[in-house]
Amino acid sequence: MESIYIAITGCQYYYGTKVLKPGTIVRLEKDLYNDYDDEAISVTLAPLGQVGYVANSVGTVPRGCYSAGRIYDRFGSHAFAVVKFVTKDLAIAEFLEEDFIKVTIKFRLKEKRKKKYKNKT
Numbered sequence: 165m166e167s168i169y170i171a172i173t174g175c176q177y178y179y180g181t182k183v184l185k186p187g188t189i190v191r192l193e194k195d196l197y198n199d200y201d202d203e204a205i206s207v208t209l210a211p212l213g214q215v216g217y218v219a220n221s222v223g224t225v226p227r228g229c230y231s232a233g234r235i236y237d238r239f240g241s242h243a244f245a246v247v248k249f250v251t252k253d254l255a256i257a258e259f260l261e262e263d264f265i266k267v268t269i270k271f272r273l274k275e276k277r278k279k280k281y282k283n284k285t
Contacts, residue, residue, distance in 0.1 A: 168259040170245060171219040171229045172207050175254065178215045184255045188247040192218060192259075194236065203233040207245075219254070226256070235259055 172190070175181045184190070191208045195217075198204035205218040219225045220232035235243075238259070245257035 168235065169229045169248070170232075170235065170257050170259055171224065171226050172216045172247075172255040172257055173219045173224045173253070175216040179212060181250050181252065181255055183209060183212060183215060184247050184250050186247055186249065189260075190215070190245050190247060190257060192235075192239070192243045192245055194241055201232070203236040205232040205236065216255075224254075226254075229256065230259070 170192075172184065175184070188209065191210070193206050193208060195201075195204035195206045201220055203220060205220075206214050207216045207218060209215045218232040218235070219229065225231045238261075244260045246260060247255050247257045249256040
């Protein structure tokens, strides 16, 4: 499957891009009460809360990235993305499909169990 990249914009209105590092997992949530954009997707980072929005206009979506409108119907109320690059004004993140997240979590749980049993022997 081909990777889907998104741009996280509007960070300057929250904590700036300094809180986003490559490898950071962010939560994407449909902003159902946004008065300006019917396909708005907010980006949150625990424990800070909202850190920006998925870019959704011609002027904010970099070449090679999907707009919020293009990924809006790919998930229910929320999804996840992993930050890949960070610049002064925005961050580029890879959209994570739901199946990928389940496989990754399951794999990590198995790794922890193996380590736990190795320590007991």
